[in-house]
Amino acid sequence: MKKTLLCCLVLSAMAAQAQQNLVKYVKPLIGTEKMGHTYPGATVPFGAVQLSPETDTIPYEMNGKYNGDVYKYCAGYKYEDKTIVGFSHTHFSGTGHSDLGDFLIMPTQGKLQLNPGTASNPKGGYRSAFSHANEVAEAGYYKVKLDDDNILAEMTTTNRVGMHQYTFPKSDQSHIILDLMAGIYNYDDKTIWTYVRVVNDTLVTGYRQTYGWARTRTVYFAMSFSKPFKNYGQRNYDARQAYRGFWGKFDQNKNFPEIAGKKVRMFFDFDTQEGEKIKIKFALSPVSQENALQNMRAEITGWDFDKVKTQAQATWNKELAKINISASEDDKTNFYTAMYHAFINPTTYTDVNGQYKGLDQDVHTAKGFTNYTTFSLWDTYRALHPFFNIVQPTRNNDMVKSMLAHYDQSSLHMLPIWSHYANDNWCMSGYHSVSVIADAVIKGVFNGDANKALDACVATAKHRNYEGIGYYMDLGYIPAERSGVSVSNTLEYAYDDWAIAQMAKKLNRMDVYDEFIKRSANWKNNFDKATGFMRPKLADGTFKKDFDVLSTHSQGFIEGNSWNYSFFVPQDPAGLIEMMGGKKKFAAKLDTLFTMHLPDEFFADTEDITREGIIGGYVHGNEPAHHVAYFYNWADQPYKTQAQVRHILKMQYKPTPDGLGGNDDCGQMSAWYMFSSLGFYPVSPGGDEYTLGSPAVNNATLTLENGKTFTVEAINQSDKNVYVQKVLLNGKELAKPFIKHSDITNGGKLTFYMSAKPKKS
Amino acid sequence: MKKTLLCCLVLSAMAAQAQQNLVKYVKPLIGTEKMGHTYPGATVPFGAVQLSPETDTIPYEMNGKYNGDVYKYCAGYKYEDKTIVGFSHTHFSGTGHSDLGDFLIMPTQGKLQLNPGTASNPKGGYRSAFSHANEVAEAGYYKVKLDDDNILAEMTTTNRVGMHQYTFPKSDQSHIILDLMAGIYNYDDKTIWTYVRVVNDTLVTGYRQTYGWARTRTVYFAMSFSKPFKNYGQRNYDARQAYRGFWGKFDQNKNFPEIAGKKVRMFFDFDTQEGEKIKIKFALSPVSQENALQNMRAEITGWDFDKVKTQAQATWNKELAKINISASEDDKTNFYTAMYHAFINPTTYTDVNGQYKGLDQDVHTAKGFTNYTTFSLWDTYRALHPFFNIVQPTRNNDMVKSMLAHYDQSSLHMLPIWSHYANDNWCMSGYHSVSVIADAVIKGVFNGDANKALDACVATAKHRNYEGIGYYMDLGYIPAERSGVSVSNTLEYAYDDWAIAQMAKKLNRMDVYDEFIKRSANWKNNFDKATGFMRPKLADGTFKKDFDVLSTHSQGFIEGNSWNYSFFVPQDPAGLIEMMGGKKKFAAKLDTLFTMHLPDEFFADTEDITREGIIGGYVHGNEPAHHVAYFYNWADQPYKTQAQVRHILKMQYKPTPDGLGGNDDCGQMSAWYMFSSLGFYPVSPGGDEYTLGSPAVNNATLTLENGKTFTVEAINQSDKNVYVQKVLLNGKELAKPFIKHSDITNGGKLTFYMSAKPKKS
Structure with a gap:
């Protein structure tokens, strides 16, 4: 009886949550201006399709040289722009390098134009002017009026299928353009091959293969129209293709269904009545056209756009309801948009039949x-992954399994570094998949073979041919002569090694533990006691002389100078404090970091952030210092953690298009926001502790997958009352600002008592 | 009892045949000099792998223009050449356009050279001088000494796996080169992508994608070494690849297992003792690396080269034993080499697990x-296909099914024209798959859905966008203004239409029969009674004025002038005879064809043949006139058929490298040889009749798949005794020089009585 009643209560609570409209707090436009690099289009949680507008498609290279402006278009869309080129189906959220932008669709009418045109003369091509007044971006839905041709564009998605709905004026020259040459971070020979079949007058399938950040990448598609096209055609812009073979027997420009080449654009012609809607279902697959078609048929039956949109938003509401907060409207917008941005990556890479393309390029x-x-x-x-371990453990377990499958398919026998679409692009430093795996193992989220997972971590951490690991293993650091990022790498490897050691300890693999716990102290080798900073060290064991703690470039660091990286010892704050001369000196140094002025010459060196993305010398827009504000907790000055965290939350996250102070980085910035808003943070993933900050919500209830709830209550919380006076866990006061993962997963309540006054003792 | 006895007799007869060494009569070098375009390397019957040497790899294009010399290298090997570049795994036999040459392997020793070098300076690259004195080419086996580095190269194959055996001298610098840029009919950007994984120190897998005659073609491989390589490496010759991504973190030149790019060559290093053999198993798949590996494991276990060679030759003996002839040694060599060349195409395109890549590029x-x-x-x-209907009906049934699968996968809804590796290259005229299908249906070989097959034939024959079919359907001919090959196409379509009609009649689809039997008379529309020749007709219905019956180019014909094509009415010899003024005039015209002189200016227009490939104006090296020598039978002068056929057999087929008078054309020339040697020929496939010629064997026994035998006996046959006096079928004299297909498949005996004197009555 009691059990049944409890069950009913839980179910009705969940139902109540599911019915809440949290989607209204999601503003996908947040971060689309300046440095956020988010995209405003439609996607579902962890969806394979990200159907979103491109406001320009400028090339990565001009005359064989890097074109700096392309960086703005990592997500395809810049809020500042006045024209839309079209809508493509794959996008990264918040990255600082890019790829994707597959299968650009653009509706037009009037004389057919197959070139994209330019921002200054949109009427010279198929692109169109638009204004934000006519634009709506919601979770799972995007709408914009295309001014040039008076066409209303709407889009929504399921996991693997994008659905377009274009409302045309009356015209006997209405067109849907499919530009197979367009892409993000494009260059002249990036598209290696395009293959398209027009199966009948409503169905087109094909694929495109690119050579970009992902070196060997193929995406397959199936495209279905709600209305038969009256004509279709292609243009092949590869000057050389005319030579080859006997295809000239056919007139290939019009209604010719077998299309292949390196530079192809297609068009589909319609007669439309005033206000007539033409809809497209556009399914993707990493495996085959057949799978794309199967995905389409499995996920969208019929042509009810509103139904698909409603489903997409219901799915979002269900996911967002995993955390129910009480806070100001702006904070709710920030919070649920952060949650949205956290839940759109990683992305699904399995077809409905379970198939995917592996790193080994086999299915x-x-x-x-x-x-x-x-x-x-x-x-x-x-x-982000620690956040998933709380609210998305099933998915995070699968993500770890995805990484291990990647390892199994790797002829290098390495776990992923930065992987996308059956490729590793090797971006950034460290081998941090080991941290994600260790965290999932430590926290009981991973249900696979943990010993095998540990072996994969160890193999990766011993890959001597990768980024100085050989030197690191032999010398305990990477000589500055051998690498421009020697210090970052040493510090990050040392942290990762600690994570491996934690996992090994849990698995009672003490030989591995001993080896890696020793390696985890390697950060000390780059610490220069004389200056109190992390400093590049030469092969002869001496520190590099010509060295500026403010500079980043070629100074041994990546996305962070020595000021930021000197605090990168998340695995051993106590050790670092000791090295830096004790708690007082340590706290004072943190104070300096947050209050210093970074001269413009050094700001120019930073990446991926705006001027506003910096607090003193602390660069929140880049990740290496994300844990640093919490370090005051180890220096017996938690009130400074509380103040700084609240300051960062306010300063770096605003409910506006330019509201993100740096790249969202596939949800990491957003995950920081949510943790910090909830009052706790995982300083060292791979450990089972969270340290406490200052909750920015009045109340938050986390509904866990195990059916339990964990509630954060912040009594007397306000923008001014940022200081914690005491904290109770399930009614019992905490002596230290730490909780364990099990404190959350067991369910319970964390009560913060807030005040405007710092509690300094 | 009786049945058992019969069975035993059949079995022991078959065993006796299987034990015969017929392989010794196979000389793969026949046709490798001058125009034969055959390859000398190793393959098994209808094998997916054709492992054969390339004597040069010159480009199809130079500075963007066609390089005429490349034509010589359709099969990769020219007997005239003095150097070998390497050994690749895919070759066409006897074609006049080309592709393939995948995965070139070359063993070398000494200083590593990764460029192929030139014919005039082989030591400047990895190629090597060789001499025919040190070369052995057998069915299923090829051996050659590579003089430059004193390496003995041997190769054999199974269906899907090539096996190499290289005998090295003592060296600490022995190499196996894998050139992924090499190819037949190559050009600068033909290789679109290469992907290779070094799985371990004996196993490498990967694929290569090309854009050539087959527009979208990918071949996967798995390569296994008998001995671990000590080092390996790659060079990427694509100047642009250095830009891309973060792969520079690795030293990729040496022992780096993840390889991808457009222009890749690899090498594998070994220490070798004097006379040490390094073996390679190289498996192909159209589907995946995994399938290639599965093919390898299924087809070759262990490293016994001689065992694989013995198996390959036993397989050949078994196939060759399907016809057991008594003839001179030279004729046996010609006959079994023709049989060999007939049985190496089409090629297997299914993995051992049954998978293949379809025309739609899906698996x-x-x-x-x-x-x-x-x-x-x-x-x-x-x-060739009619020949298969007698001695390879199971395979021909599967070939028809392959064509129908192609049709099912075609977005153009067309049967194959000239298809290879999941592509149609659209080479040559007509839609002759309908002839192959009709012939298999009429002769009871096809066991699938014949009505569906007929529908595919009809759809293909009505494809208005293909090569003037629309005009042909509307006007009954193709206007000369619209096509440079208008007459060839009209004549060939008309024949194909007759084949469709025959199939329709058998299936009692009389509407289809009526339509196509009418179309089959369209040849009359191009026949100019005034001149007695087939002649291009203009859109206004008048014949083209400026016209020379000897000329081919842009005159309405392809691979044949009007003199040859004027006889292209295999479906209605009687109608043609009537048009040409009766039997006497017709026979006189044939006489002229065989005795006239073709001036050099017109010879220069012909393709694919040598001067010796011409008899008067009759061009045996091209196909359109292949039935013409048999036409005397319809003009009541069969003795002239007998004389001409024997003359052609002697003149056009010699047991020497330069023994073929024209391209072997995937076995068609060879199939003509075998039919004609046996004394009968299928003038009009799709009908169930064969017309008789003059057997060039003393005796031939065909062992059929149904267990029956059909014997041809030629009493008193010799090089002089080419004239038939009478013919008995199972002891009963034939009134006319024709037999039916069922006369063969029922088993029995055809006895020719030969003499030196023509029987003119």
């Missing part, structure tokens, strides 16, 4: 898990 | 049949 079947891709691990190991 | 499973590719149908519909 595999994911047995008992969903395979994911888009692992920006240097960013996301810090807070 | 399919062949259910209940082996899928074949390499359909040079304009050539092979004439005699």
Whole structure:
């Protein structure tokens, strides 16, 4: 009886949550201006399709040289722009390098134009002017009016299928353009091959293969129209293709269904009545056209756009309801948008039949898990995956399995570094998948073979041919002569090694523990006691002389100078404090970091952030210092952690298009926001502790997958009352600002008593 | 008892045949000099792998223009050449355009050279001088000494796996080169992508994608070494690849296992003792690396080269024993080499697990049949597939099923024209797969859904966008203004239409029969009674004025002038005779064809043949006239058929490298040889009749798949006794020089009585 009643209560509570409209707090436009690099289009949680507008498609290279402006278009869309080129189906969220932008669709009418045109003269091509007044971006839905041709564009998605709805004026020259040359971070020979079949007058299938950040990448598609096209055609812009073979027997420009080449654009012609809607279902697959078609048929039956949109938003509401907060409207917008941005990566990389393309470029079947891709691990190991271990443990378990499948398929015998679409692009430093794996093992989230997972971690950490690991293993650091990022790497390897050691200890693999706990102290080798900073060390064991603690470039660091990286010892704050001369000196140094002025010459060196993304010398827009504000807790000055965290939350996250102070980095910035808003943070993933900050919500209830709830209550919390007076866990006061993972997963309540006054004792 | 006895007799007869060494009569070098375009390397019957030497790898294009010399290298090997570049795994036999040459392997020793070098300076690259004195080419086996580095190269194959055996001198610098840039009919950007994984120190897998005659073609491989390599490496010759991504973190030149790019060569290093053999198993798949590996494991276990060679030759003996002839040694060599050349195409295109890549570029499973590719149908519909209907009906049934699968996968809804490796290259005229299908249906060889097959034939024959079919359907001919090959096409379509009609009649689809039997008379529309020749007709219905019956180019014909094509009415010899003014005039015209002189200016226009490939104006080296020598039978002068056929057999087929007077064309020339040597020929496939010629064997026993035998006996036959006096079928004299297909399949004996004197009555 009691059990049944409890069950009913839980179910009705969940139902109540599911019915809440949390989608209204999601503003996908947040971060689309300046440095956020988010995209505003439609996607579902962890969806394989990200259907979103491109406001420009400028090339990565001009005349064989890097074109700096392309960086702005990592997500395809810049809020500042005035034109839309089209809508493509794959996007990264918040990255600082890019790829994707597959299968750009653009509706037009009037004289057919197959070139994209320019921002200054949109009427010279198929692109169109638009204004934000006519734009709506919601979780799972995007709408914009295309001014040039008076066409309303709407889009929504399921996991693997994008659905377009275009409302045309009356015209006997209405067109849907499919630009197979367009892409993000494009260059002249990036598209290696395109293949398209027009199966009938409503169905087109094909694939495109690119050579970009992902070196060997093929995406297959199936495209279905709600209305038969009256004509279709292609143009092949590869000057050389005319030579080859006997295809000239056919007139290939019009209604010719077998299309292949390196530079192809297609068009489909319609007669439309005033206000007539033409809809497209556009399914993706990493495996085959057949699978794309199967995905389409499995996920969307019929042509009810509103139904698909409603389903997409219901799915979002269900996911967002995993945390129910009480806070100001702006904070709710920030929080649920952060949650949205956290839940759109990694992305699903399994077809409905379980197949996916592996790193070995063969087709595999994911047995008992969903395979994911888009692992920006240097960013996301810090807070995003730990966040998933609380509210998305099933998915995070599958993500770890995806990483291990990647390892199994790697001829290098390495876990992913930064992987997307059956490739590793080797971006950034460290081997942080080991942190994600260790964290999932330590926290009981991973249900696979943990010993095998540990072996994969160890193999990766001993890959001598990768980024100085050989030197690191032999010398305990990477000589500055051998690498421009020698210190970052040594510090990050040392942290990762600690994570491996934790996992080894849990698995009672003490030989591994001993080896890696020793390696985890290697950070000390780059610490220069004379200056109190991390400093590049030469092969002869002496520190590099010509060295500026403010500079980043070629100084041994990546996305962070020595000021930021000197605090990168998340695995041993006590050790670092000792090295830096004790708690007082340590806290004073932190104070300096947050209050110093970074001269413009050094700001110019930073990446991925705006001027506003910096607090003193602390660079929140980059990740290496994400844990640093919490370090005051170890220096007996938790009130400074509380103040700084609240300051960062306010300063770096605003409910506006330019509201993100740096790249969202596949959800890492957003995960930091959520943890910090909830009042706790995982400083060192791979450990089972969270340290406490200052909750920015009045109340938050986390509904866990095990059916339990964990509630954070912040009594007397306000923008001014940022200081914690005491904290009770299930009614019992905490002596120290730490809780364990099990404190959350067991369910319970964490009560913060807040005040405007810092509690300094 | 009786049955058992019969069975025993059949079995022991078959065993006796299987034990015969017929392989010794196979000389793969026949046709490798001058125009034969055959390859000398190792393959098994209808094998997916053709492992054969390349004597040069010159480009198809130079500075963007066609390089005429490349034509010599359609099969990769020219007997005239003095150097070998390497050994690759895919070759066409006897084609006049080309592709393939995948995965070139070359053993070397000494200083590593990764460029192929030139014919004039082989030591400047990895190629090597060789001499024919040190070369052995057998069915299923090839051996050559590579003089430059004193390495003995041997190769043999199974269906899907090539096996190499290289005997090295003592060296600490022995190498195996894998050149992934090499190819036949190559050009700068033909290789679109290469992907290779070094799985361990004896196993490498990967694939290569090319854009050539087959527009979208990928071949996967798995390569296994008998001995671990001590080092390996790659060079990427694509100047642009250095830009891309973060792969520079690794030293990729040496022992780096993840390789991808557009222009890749690899090498594997060994220490070798004097006389040490290094062996390679090299498996192909159209589907995946995994399938290639599965093919390898299924087909070759262990490293016994001699065992694989013995198996390959036993397989050949078994196939060759299907016809057991008594003839001179030279004729036996010609006959069994022709049989060999007939049985190496089409090629297997199914993995051991039944999977293959379809024309739609998706992976399919062949259910209940082996899928074949390499359909040079304009050539092979004439005699090769009819030959298969007698001695390879199971395979021909599967070939028809392969064509129908191709049709099912075609977004153009067309049967193959000239298909290879999941592509149609659209080479040559007509839609002759309908002839192959009709012939298999009429002769009871096809066991699938014949009505569906007929529908596919009809759809293909009504494809208005293909090569003037629309005009042909509307006007009954193709206007000369619209096509440079208008007459060839009209004549060939008309024949194909007759074949469709025959199939329709058998299936009692009389509407289809009526339509197509009418179309089959369209040849009359191009016949100019005033001149007695087939002649291009203009859109206004008048014949083209400026016209020379000797000329081919842009005169309405392809691979044949009006003199040859004027006889291209295999479906209605009687109608043609009537048009040409009766039997006497017709026979006189044939006489002129065989005795006239073709001036040099017109010879220069012909393709694919040598001067010796011409008899008067009759061009045996091209196919359109292959039936013409038999036409005397319809003009009541069969003795002239007998004389001409024997003359052609002697003149055009010699047991020497330069022994073929024209391209072997995937076995069509060879099939003509075998039919004609046996004394009968299928003038009009799709009908069930063979017309008789003059057997060049003393005796031949065909062992059929149904267990029956059909024997041809030629009493008193010799090089002089070419004239038939009478013919008995199972002891009963034939009134006319024709037999039916069922006369063969029922088993029995055809006895020719030969003499030196023509029987003119």
